[in-house]
Amino acid sequence: MAMTDHTDLILDGTxxxxxQDRLDAWRNGERIAxxxxxxxxxxxxxxxxxxxxxxxxxxxxxxITGPVIRDFLDDCAEIGVRGISLxxxxxxxxxxxxxxxxxHGASCGLSMAxxxxxxxxxxxxxxxxxxxxxxxxxxxxxxxxxxYGEIMGVKERYxxxxxxxxxxxxxxxxxxxxxxxxxxxxxxxxxxADQILPLARLGKELRPDYLVIKxxxxxxxxxxxxxxxxxxxxxxxxxxxxxxxxxEYRVVVKWSKIEAGDKRSYQRCYGAPFxxxxxxxxxxxxxxxxxxxxxxxxxxGNICDTRFRDIFQSDDYWExxxxxxxxxxxxxxxxxxxxxxxxxxxxxxxxxxxxTELSIPEGAQPPQHINFI
Amino acid sequence: MITLNYEDLISQFDASLVNNxxxxxxxxxxxxxxxxxxxxxxxxxxxxxxxSQTSRDEPVAIELPLELLSDAQQDMxxxxxxxxxxxxxxxxxxxxxxxxxxxxxxxxxxxxxxxVMPVEDVSALLDRAGNLKAPRKAVRHLPTEYRDFxxxxxxxxxxxxxxxxxxxxxxxxxxxxxxxxxLLEPRWDGAQKGADHPIETVTFExxxxxxxxxxxxxxxxxxxxxxxxxxxxxxxxVRVIEFLADTCPAVRPDGIAASLVFTEEMRFLTGLLRQxxxxxxHGLTQPGFSPAPAEAWxxxxxxxxxxxxxxxLQGFCDSQGLRQEDVVLDxxxxxxxxxxxxxxxxxxxxTDPRERPGLVRHxxxxxxxxxxRTLIVLxxxxxxxxxxxxx
Numbered sequence: 001m002a003m004t005d006h007t008d009l010i011l012d013g014t015x016x017x018x019x020q021d022r023l024d025a026w027r028n029g030e031r032i033a034x035x036x037x038x039x040x041x042x043x044x045x046x047x048x049x050x051x052x053x054x055x056x057x058x059x060x061x062x063x064i065t066g067p068v069i070r071d072f073l074d075d076c077a078e079i080g081v082r083g084i085s086l087x088x089x090x091x092x093x094x095x096x097x098x099x100x101x102x103x104h105g106a107s108c109g110l111s112m113a114x115x116x117x118x119x120x121x122x123x124x125x126x127x128x129x130x131x132x133x134x135x136x137x138x139x140x141x142x143x144x145x146x147x148y149g150e151i152m153g154v155k156e157r158y159x160x161x162x163x164x165x166x167x168x169x170x171x172x173x174x175x176x177x178x179x180x181x182x183x184x185x186x187x188x189x190x191x192x193a194d195q196i197l198p199l200a201r202l203g204k205e206l207r208p209d210y211l212v213i214k215x216x217x218x219x220x221x222x223x224x225x226x227x228x229x230x231x232x233x234x235x236x237x238x239x240x241x242x243x244x245x246x247x248e249y250r251v252v253v254k255w256s257k258i259e260a261g262d263k264r265s266y267q268r269c270y271g272a273p274f275x276x277x278x279x280x281x282x283x284x285x286x287x288x289x290x291x292x293x294x295x296x297x298x299x300x301g302n303i304c305d306t307r308f309r310d311i312f313q314s315d316d317y318w319e320x321x322x323x324x325x326x327x328x329x330x331x332x333x334x335x336x337x338x339x340x341x342x343x344x345x346x347x348x349x350x351x352x353x354x355x356t357e358l359s360i361p362e363g364a365q366p367p368q369h370i371n372f373i
Numbered sequence: 374m375i376t377l378n379y380e381d382l383i384s385q386f387d388a389s390l391v392n393n394x395x396x397x398x399x400x401x402x403x404x405x406x407x408x409x410x411x412x413x414x415x416x417x418x419x420x421x422x423x424x425s426q427t428s429r430d431e432p433v434a435i436e437l438p439l440e441l442l443s444d445a446q447q448d449m450x451x452x453x454x455x456x457x458x459x460x461x462x463x464x465x466x467x468x469x470x471x472x473x474x475x476x477x478x479x480x481x482x483x484x485x486x487x488x489v490m491p492v493e494d495v496s497a498l499l500d501r502a503g504n505l506k507a508p509r510k511a512v513r514h515l516p517t518e519y520r521d522f523x524x525x526x527x528x529x530x531x532x533x534x535x536x537x538x539x540x541x542x543x544x545x546x547x548x549x550x551x552x553x554x555x556l557l558e559p560r561w562d563g564a565q566k567g568a569d570h571p572i573e574t575v576t577f578e579x580x581x582x583x584x585x586x587x588x589x590x591x592x593x594x595x596x597x598x599x600x601x602x603x604x605x606x607x608x609x610x611v612r613v614i615e616f617l618a619d620t621c622p623a624v625r626p627d628g629i630a631a632s633l634v635f636t637e638e639m640r641f642l643t644g645l646l647r648q649x650x651x652x653x654x655h656g657l658t659q660p661g662f663s664p665a666p667a668e669a670w671x672x673x674x675x676x677x678x679x680x681x682x683x684x685x686l687q688g689f690c691d692s693q694g695l696r697q698e699d700v701v702l703d704x705x706x707x708x709x710x711x712x713x714x715x716x717x718x719x720x721x722x723x724t725d726p727r728e729r730p731g732l733v734r735h736x737x738x739x740x741x742x743x744x745x746r747t748l749i750v751l752x753x754x755x756x757x758x759x760x761x762x763x764x
Contacts, residue, residue, distance in 0.1 A: 027635040029626025044390040044397035046405075054394075058755035060726065061391050066411045094390070094397055096409045096416075120406050124422055128415070153395070161406075220709060265656035268608070273629060296752035297737055299730040316731060318628065323734075325631045326615060327608065328741075332661045333709050334749070352634050353607055354643040355653045 013256070014343040015373045016274060017358045018366055019082075031318060032273055033080035036373050038288070038340055040088035040280030041069065041095035047117050048153025051141070051187050051216050054089040056223060056336075057291035062281045062304040069101045075309040077108035083134070083371030087115035088288055090280030094120065099128050106132035111371040115139060115185070118165045119158055126169050134369050135181040138166060138208070141188070143198030151192060166206045181368065182208040188258075189216045190230035193237060200241035200251050210250040213238060215258050219289060219336040228337070231258050256343070264332050264342070266349035269324040271341030274348075275373055278303065284311055286324055289336040298323075344373055375403070378436045378468075379420075383409050403427050414446045417471070421454055424473050432475065436468040544602075546648035550579040551586060553593075553645045555605065569662075570602045585638050592616050593642065604662035606651040610634045610642045666712050670745045678705055678713060681744065686718075689739045693732075699724050700736060703753055712747065716740060719753045 016023070016035070025032045041064050043054065064072075076084065084105050086092035092101070093116050105112045111134045118138040121129075130136065140162060142148040149156035169182055184203050188196070196213065203211040218226040238253045245251045272286035279291045282304035290298040300320050301311035311317055323329055331345070339345075350356045385399045386409050398405060407423035410416040417437070424433050439462075442450070447460050450471075459472050546553040556573040575597040580587035596612045597605055611631045618625040626633060633639055665671070673681065679702070686702055689695075703717040718736065720729045729752070737750040 026628060026632050029628045029630070029632050031627045042390050042397075044394050046397050048395040052395075063387075063391065090394075091397070094408050096386075096411055098408065098410075099415060100411055120408050122406060122422065122426065124418060263657045265654045267656070267661050268611075268631070270629070270631065292754055294751050294754035296730045297733040297750055302727075305727060319734065322629055325629045327612060328746075330661065330663060332656065333663060350653060352611065352631060353653070354634075354640075354647045 014347050015367055015370050016344050016347055017360055018370050019274075019373065020360065022080075022274065023358060026273065031313070033076075033312065034274060034276040035081070036083045036085065036275045036371060037076065037081055037278060038085045038087050038275065039278035040090035041086060041092040041097055041101055043090040043280035044094055045091035045117075046094050046119060046154075047091065049139075049141070049187075050151050050153060051189050051224065053217055053219075053224070053288070053336075056219050057089045057279065057288060059279055059281055059283050059291050059293050059299075060302075062283075062302060064095065064097060064280065064282050064304060066097050066100055068282065068304050069097050070104055072303045072308050073101065073105045073108050073110060075307055075312075076105075077110055079309055079312055081110060083111040083113065083369075083373075085113040085115065085372055087113075087137075088277060088280060089291060091117060092280070093118075093125075095280075099125065102129045102132050111369075113137070113369070113372055117152065118162050118169075119154075121165050121169065123168050123172070126165070126172055130169060130172055130178055130180050131176070133180045134372065135183060136169065137183040137185050137212075138162070139187065140184050140199065141186045141192055142195040143200070143202040144195065147192075147195050147198075151195070163202070163206060166208060170207050181210075184208050184211045186211065186213045187216050188213050188231075188234070190227055190234065193234050196234070196237045196241050200244045203251065204244055204246070204249055207249060209248070210252055211241075212252045212254060213241065214254040215338060217289070217337050217339065220334060226337070234258075264335075264338075264345075266345055267330045267332050268326070268349065268352075269329065269331050269335070269341065269345055270348035270352060271344035272324055273321050275341050275344050277340065284308075284317075286320060287335070287339055287341060289339050375431055375433045376436065377401075377403075377433065379417075379441070380436075380438060382420075403433065413441050414449065417442065418450060418453060421450070421458060421471070421473055425454070425457065428473070428475055430475055433473045435471045435473070436463075437471055439466065439469055441469070544649060546645045548641060548645050551590070551641075551645070552578050553590065554578070555597075555602070555649065557602065572597055572600050572602060572605060574598075575605070586641055589613055589638065589642050599664065601662050602649060603651045603655055606646050606649040607662075609646045610639050613642060614639065663710060664747060665710075666714055666745050666747045670747075671712075675705065675713065682716060682740070685740060685743050686736075688743070689736055692739075693735065695732075696721070696723070700732065708749075714745070714747045714749060716748055716750045717753060718750060 019035050022032055022035055043057075043059075043061065045052075045054070073084070086098075086101065092098050092114065095101075102112050102114070112132055113135045114129070114133060115137045116139065118140075140148070140152075142151045142159075145156040145159035148154075148159040148162075152158070166182070166184070172178070173180055173182060184199070184206075186192075186196070186199055200211060215228075215231065216224065216226045218224040238255075238258075242251045242253055269286070276284065276286065277288040277291075278284050279288070282302040283291060284300045284302065285291050285295065285298050286300070287298075289295075298320055300317050301314065303311070347356070347358060351358045382399055382404065389397045389399065399407070403424050404420070404427075405423065406426055407420050410419060417435075420435065450458065451460070454473070457473055459474075461470050461472070463470055543557065544555045546555070554576045556576070558571045558573045575594045577587075577590040577594065580590050592613045593609055596616050597609065600609075600612075611634055614624075614630050614633045618630040634643060670678070682702055682705060686700060687697060690697055690700055698721045701719050701721065703719055705713050706715045706717060708714050716737075718733065720732060724732065733750050733752055737748070740748045740750065
């Protein structure tokens, strides 16, 4: 199915308003299941990206095995989780349970998605996963082989392999009329500015559905050294990249996050109960920025040790969630920049403060990827 | 001939997943595309595929455990790589030797003329993918007690209406007959300063004594001390809810207490507070509300603070039946505002790793109650020691 057959693809916003039943339950003070879980199947990665936030997320190393992931996905379906994105702090495609996780999750009725460097996603593996996926997003932060090797921390020749894999997945999708959305994503550090246009042009040649360009997150102490003040100088290049969009290929800049820089309008985190994150070690923390051992007070449990359905119902889980939503917590001081839950948090915060109703606009059609809020 | 042992490769890969978090994988260029799989057929197919994609001119033999692949599975692989691979028994007890020969034929997993998998194979996959179960509905828990409690609470709270002193700068919000007066600290010099201005007092009038509205306004007046105007506007209602939830567990919902802001009773309060002159996005341009530590804490020297923390840590361990070495103070460091409120601890080896997060949470509650509400407890950070890291 071509992208033009779909309704809107929201890449710079939140779809939480499309889950009114879950919002109602939350408003009633119920223990709601997450709509979306962002997780990895391993903390390992076959790449060594310069910008990788995972270097800040070190925690106890455990292995998510086949039985663990099957139980977890069964539990997700049972309690009402709707979408699982295999992204988070590791490269899930290098886990031996990757294919099984995608297929089993889909068989449980969960929407499944993958964020990946796509290096090992050659044709045989693509054929096993693409029919089960809502979206597949390739992390690719350069449009030229030499810079790709430098930024992604691998051999330059990996670039051509990944490009070929993208060509293959686009062809596979077209050949079989799949609904999966194929996207490319650039994590933009200001020093990668020279790759904005080459990558946008590469995308135009490879023909994924979209290329999204986003800021790079940093922790609250700024250990990655992202200079948010320099993003403003890239506006012209980013606009030029967007202009390369056509009917079947969109270049989307996450302007809202790039323009916000490292600022948040809110202090309390209401988004975590709707959108949970799990480390590739099986650790459950409300947010990937809290995976490091340093933030142990936010660690809730580990799916390698305990069934997820039990963790979800535990007092520890809800004690941590309540803390995030309380006056004891201040996201402006205690969190890294512009987290995964940022847009959800922003929407819920405005809602709690009485500025918005978070209702569905009359006559509006549901967006794509609705279960990935 | 290159010879590989499958079980060794699996062991190397599994170890790499845990021990080499970056540039993970078996250190062999032939295998850079290979990921082992729980399904042995998929795993071996991926292995041969990786070799076929990366090897140039040398045959590769792979020693497989005798029982790994059934005859039928071997036949399937032979069909996918026709002419390129052979299976042979080394002896009766194994291993089975899979040999790949370069250039013998095309990889059938890759090419069917169209550049993608055979349509019939994909159709079967699509059938499986399309025949999915609908998600099961979540179990719901409905709170039942808090509404009655709020009504009761409203009746018991006496009317504490205090009228504002007209000489002080104040803002008034009104809903029906209820008026909320927010008295700002006298040093305020005009509306332009707005959001971060400290509040002197909050008072109200016009609420019927004994009603829910009067009760909520009374609590709001209590919790508003030392807040800023923006904090009152943003979180006044939530702070009332938190106060009630802390005071009476029956009020506390199963989920997030702040969600009670959507009850009809609380909408009344939010409606009043929304009238305060605070922009929705003021947090992007002005520092948010962030109370400083108490003067008593700030007045201490760093050595005195550490000594105080050690003393209370001992008290905590005693109260929890822990030994002194079970929770160790590593330091006290500044937060982003430069306040010495980040208490760093580690747990001793005799503590259960699964219990440590709860232990740290309990400790934080303990220290907040005993010393200062702004204290937070961090655990010793785990460093990523990979040499390719920049940190």
